[in-house]
Amino acid sequence: MSRWLRLTAGLTLLLALAIRVHASEDADAIRSFIMGMPKAELHIHLEGTLEAEDYLEIMARNDLPSRYPDAAAVRDRLQYARDLDTFIEVYEELLSAMQTAWDFEDVAMRYVARVADQGVVHVEMFFDPQMHTYRGIPLATVMAGLQRAHERAREEFGVSLWFIACFNRDRSRDSALRHLEALRPYRDLVIGVGLDNPEEIDFPEKFAPVFARAAELGFRRTTHLDVDVPNTNAHHWAVLDLLDVERIDHGLNVADDPELIQEVRARGIALTACPTLLFREIPGRLESRLARIRTLLQAGIQISLHSDDPGLMRDLYIGDLYLLAHEEGGFSRKEIEALARNSFLSSWIDDDRRNAWMGAFDDWLAAHPVAF
Numbered sequence: 001m002s003r004w005l006r007l008t009a010g011l012t013l014l015l016a017l018a019i020r021v022h023a024s025e026d027a028d029a030i031r032s033f034i035m036g037m038p039k040a041e042l043h044i045h046l047e048g049t050l051e052a053e054d055y056l057e058i059m060a061r062n063d064l065p066s067r068y069p070d071a072a073a074v075r076d077r078l079q080y081a082r083d084l085d086t087f088i089e090v091y092e093e094l095l096s097a098m099q100t101a102w103d104f105e106d107v108a109m110r111y112v113a114r115v116a117d118q119g120v121v122h123v124e125m126f127f128d129p130q131m132h133t134y135r136g137i138p139l140a141t142v143m144a145g146l147q148r149a150h151e152r153a154r155e156e157f158g159v160s161l162w163f164i165a166c167f168n169r170d171r172s173r174d175s176a177l178r179h180l181e182a183l184r185p186y187r188d189l190v191i192g193v194g195l196d197n198p199e200e201i202d203f204p205e206k207f208a209p210v211f212a213r214a215a216e217l218g219f220r221r222t223t224h225l226d227v228d229v230p231n232t233n234a235h236h237w238a239v240l241d242l243l244d245v246e247r248i249d250h251g252l253n254v255a256d257d258p259e260l261i262q263e264v265r266a267r268g269i270a271l272t273a274c275p276t277l278l279f280r281e282i283p284g285r286l287e288s289r290l291a292r293i294r295t296l297l298q299a300g301i302q303i304s305l306h307s308d309d310p311g312l313m314r315d316l317y318i319g320d321l322y323l324l325a326h327e328e329g330g331f332s333r334k335e336i337e338a339l340a341r342n343s344f345l346s347s348w349i350d351d352d353r354r355n356a357w358m359g360a361f362d363d364w365l366a367a368h369p370v371a372f
């Protein structure tokens with residue numbers, strides 16, 4: 001090789017190395033920006049934050065026998081949950097570890113600690129009161145634990161943590177009404193109500209009196225509308241007409257109907273989207289969810305990203321999901337910012353607190369000029 005050729009080859013190598021170093025510095029800067037960016041988590045289930053290790057530890061301290069020898073076996077069981085019915089079966093099995101007020105406080109605080117480095121500053125956390133009262137845990141026990149977690153989240157992490165009580169759609173209307181009345185003393189802690197579990201036919205009609213009463217009592221209102229389930233279009237319209245909801249959890253099928261898009265936008269209803277809902281290893285599912293999230297964002301819907309059941313769902317917490325939207329879905333900085341901004345706009349905190357969090361959000365953007 002001539003001297004000239006050697007020199008050229010050397011320079012090319014140096015240039016390639018420089019580009020690679022620069023690219024990885026960029027990737028690190030993007031990652032830090034997305035992870036640290038202040039955000040509100042509005043769609044997360046207390047019971048779904050339980051990780052395999054938490055479950056085993058809590059079972060052991062409560063002297064409950066576990067059928068799983070180790071965390072790997074619990075995770076294997078979770079892999080079995082590929083649809084909503086089997087997922088709920090596993091979910092109910094694992095949440096049975098929670099017995100005492102300390103367990104509820106502990107599970108909520110483990111979550112808050114896990115997302116402390118993912119920019120989470122405000123959380124509106126679902127819990128399923130019926131799933132606990134029906135197995136003999138008094139509501140007062142659940143609420144005592146959640147009250148402590150609310151206080152400790154603020155004191156120890158500066159996080160505002162409130163709760164939303166979800167009624168199960170596969171349980172009776174009377175049960176939901178009874179639980180709603182029982183929640184009245186906890187109005188300061190439970191800011192709203194929602195609906196989850198399987199999407200039974202005509203559930204909006206079934207729960208219309210519950211939501212009317214909830215509105216009367218001053219609770220905010222949301223409901224799950226799962227993705228690609230039978231009757232989804234009719235359910236979306238019925239929820240708008242009969243439940244007077246302010247948010248919809250998931251709601252990605254709004255993207256399929258231009259009239260729904262228009263109506264949801266006109267009413268200012270926010271969507272709390274979860275790209276990983278039961279996605280597991282099903283090919284194309286994540287991509288189709290991210291594509292619909294983008295469509296709804298571009299249509300001017302107040303949509304934001306959330307983690308749903310991160311403990312049970314392969315450890316993807318909210319910051320991980322924002323990162324996934326960028327890395328797998330090609331979401332730009334502008335889109336990532338819009339999703340996070342929407343999370344504050346959609347939250348049910350008072351305006352003073354909202355303004356404070358949004359001020360911190362704007363400061364973060366200004367201090368991190370990384371472009372992508």
Ligand SMILES: [Zn+2]
Nearest residue numbers: 045224249308
């Ligand atoms: Zn959910």
